[in-house]
């Protein structure tokens with residue numbers, strides 16, 4: 001079995017992650033932020049330490065990091081909690097539905113929404129972002145790394161633009177986080193940054209978060225138990241409580257903490273080099289395969305690659321790979337409808353390969369051989 | 380011996396305050412909020428008087444939002460201030 005769908009979720013996690021999740025279930029941790037007995041305080045402390053580890057990893061203060069079940073929740077909280085019908089948001093056609101659908105909901109309530117156009121390669125230059133700005137734009141919402149092609153957004157330039165014009169930056173780090181350090185920014189704009197734990201961060205499903213940078217006020221999206229101000233009719237709007245209604249997923253959070261500690265110990269750059277080499281191996285291996293069209297604009301993109309074989313349906317190719325070669329990949333639209341519309345692959349979709357540091361060169365060789373064999377059938 | 384009690388509107392902020400004190404080696408710990416002090420997150424950071432200045436400094440440099448600061452001991456606590464800044 002060869003698993004090349006790591007962008008959907010990384011299959012294998014470091015042993016430390018599994019141990020941390022197990023440890024959290026062995027009977028010492030109560031409900032964090034509910035009560036003040038030993039077990040509750042133990043859980044609150046464990047979450048507090050995890051918050052610090054994650055905040056360190058992202059280079060922010062611990063009180064600016066809230067835990068959410070995944071990036072989808074974080075983006076919904078950010079978009080519906082920080083924006084209103086008075087806003088005008090600029091986004092791109094590389095966004096995932098977890099960014100697009102909340103934005104469309106806000107648009108239906110009167111918020112204005114503009115898009116940066118894509119070029120022939122299915123990407124954009126940062127100058128395209130600048131020219132798509134309107135005088136009344138108030139926020140930019142971007143995916144840091146395409147989940148279809150791995151292409152990386154021009155983050156320092158976008159951040160600088162947001163800083164200079166005092167625009168709120170809403171950033172989707174779902175695919176980016178764990179693949180490489182965040183680029184150095186000259187200035188940090190006000191930002192809400194969403195991440196998910198179960199992809200390249202190698203954490204458990206059910207972990208993720210929202211980072212706040214600078215003064216941003218949020219209305220709570222989900223309200224309920226917060227463990228504080230119980231007699232108030234409204235949920236607290238202080239960070240991180242505003243994002244953390246209900247009991248936290250402590251086992252997943254502690255698993256995610258173990259994952260970022262593991263990543264830091266390995267060295268993010270080291271892991272990146274390993275995974276980037278696998279992608280490059282694939283790209284070079286498939287270059288000469290006839291009928292194979294590779295998508296994407298950047299050579300040094302993230303650990304994702306998308307392609308099609310002649311006019312073959314991407315679902316059929318993916319199924320052949322799975323059933324005949326034991327290689328698991330993802331066909332279809334990858335929740336990125338606007339990219340597929342721009343590339344004319346709405347019907348065909350695309351086959352996506354995505355890698356983690358637990359994949360091997362042998363697996364990539366086998367994948368290249370399988371693609372070569374399948375492409376022959378298209379002759 | 381008189382002690383200080385810091386209260387917070389957020390349990391996560393209270394815990395961050397305890398972790399900061401732990402890092403700095405200050406003998407402070409979270410306790411359930413004494414019942415005469417209302418509201419808050421139900422937790423309070425208990426510190427020996429002698430560490431007041433150091434703890435105040437930690438909380439202000441890390442911009443941890445305080446709800447109240449009390450002085451006393453046992454069941455008697457008197458509010459000293461709301462805001463350290």
Ligand SMILES: Cc1ncc(COP(=O)(O)O)c(C=O)c1O
Pocket residue numbers: 007008070071072073095096098099143145146147172174175196197208
């Ligand atoms: C770019 C992008 N954004 C957001 C998400 C949503 O992540 P999650 O399902 O963990 O919320 C994904 C996941 O596929 C993604 O690739």
